[in-house]
Amino acid sequence: MLESLDMRRDVQEIFKMTPHDKQVMMFSATLSKEIRPVCKKFMQDPMEIYVDDEAKxxxxxxxxxxxxxxxxxxxxxxxxxxxxxxxxxxxxxxxxxxxxxxxxxxxxxxxxxxxxxxxxxxxxxxxxxxxxxxxxxxxxxxxxxxxxxxxxxxxxxxxxxxxxxxxxxxxxxxxxxxxxxxxxxxxxxxxxxxxxxxxxxxxxxxxxxxxxxxxxxxxxxxxxxxxxxxxxxx
Incomplete structure (x- = not known):
């Protein structure tokens, strides 16, 4: 979703309307290396958990x-x-x-x-x-x-x-x-x-x-x- 520029803007607008002090969790079956830095912009020092090897x-x-x-x-x-x-x-x-x-x-x-x-x-x-x-x-x-x-x-x-x-x-x-x-x-x-x-x-x-x-x-x-x-x- 965040790979789309329009979607990214929509998410940014939603974030602006939410409290600054909040917990943010993101879940994805697939998460490319290119999009991970974008995800981190919406979170503060996030903990990353991988359920399994992506190849599997x-x-x-x-x-x-x-x-x-x-x-x-x-x-x-x-x-x-x-x-x-x-x-x-x-x-x-x-x-x-x-x-x-x-x-x-x-x-x-x-x-x-x-x-x-x-x-x-x-x-x-x-x-x-x-x-x-x-x-x-x-x-x-x-x-x-x-x-x-x-x-x-x-x-x-x-x-x-x-x-x-x-x-x-x-x-x-x-x-x-x-x-x-x-x-x-x-x-x-x-x-x-x-x-x-x-x-x-x-x-x-x-x-x-x-x-x-x-x-x-x-x-x-x-x-x-x-x-x-x-x-x-x-």
Missing amino acids: LTLHGLVQHYIKLSELEKNRKLNDLLDALDFNQVVIFVKSVSRAAELNKLLMECNFPSICIHSGMSQEERLTRYKGFKEGHKRILVATDLVGRGIDIERVNIVINYDMPDSADTYLHRVGRAGRFGTKGLAITFVSSASDSAVLNQVQERFEVDIKELPEQIDTSTYSMFLCLPFAFD
């Missing part, structure tokens, strides 16, 4: 695969996956506001129960849509990285990276939306360029995980478990 960060219970394909093949492959996979709810990540809107429109035209959330919407609209998705009114969410952090929805058991994230850290935050609360999950990443392959290699090296190509058949029991939770479809 991983997501237990999450099955991870990739698919190599061209950009033009993405829509057809996504359609096939949504028809074939057994999901409670799924989050599909894209790299821009325009792609989120276009993909969501395409999915709705194909009669998929889809909704999108991106930074081009007002905060009120985003919260309304998030609440609707969390309550089960829609089963598919198309989103930018705005939804990649701090979003906890128990029904989500599949994440699809329609567009490759820009870094290993962003990948971790995205796929972490699936398989939360001790449940199982599945993450599928589309790889359509040399730069996509480079990021995938970074992910495997950084987190010491072997991500294999998606097989033709995948055992549903490895990523899905029944949840006794009601849906309220529109």
Whole structure:
């Protein structure tokens, strides 16, 4: 969050409105060396606690695969996956506001129960849509990285990276939306360029995980478990 200049300004404004004598705690699954000095500006002589080696960060219970394909093949492959996979709810990540809107429109035209959330919407609209998705009114969410952090929805058991994230850290935050609360999950990443392959290699090296190509058949029991939770479809 603090990597964004606009977000940093917002945090600074919030700090100005709080008492000078206060306790400040910051938590992050990933914290780069570049952003640590920025964090310390908001704290006084902080104690740093690391739960584990960053290289060992991983997501237990999450099955991870990739698919190599061209950009033009993405829509057809996504359609096939949504028809074939057994999901409670799924989050599909894209790299821009325009792609989120276009993909969501395409999915709705194909009669998929889809909704999108991106930074081009007002905060009120985003919260309304998030609440609707969390309550089960829609089963598919198309989103930018705005939804990649701090979003906890128990029904989500599949994440699809329609567009490759820009870094290993962003990948971790995205796929972490699936398989939360001790449940199982599945993450599928589309790889359509040399730069996509480079990021995938970074992910495997950084987190010491072997991500294999998606097989033709995948055992549903490895990523899905029944949840006794009601849906309220529109």
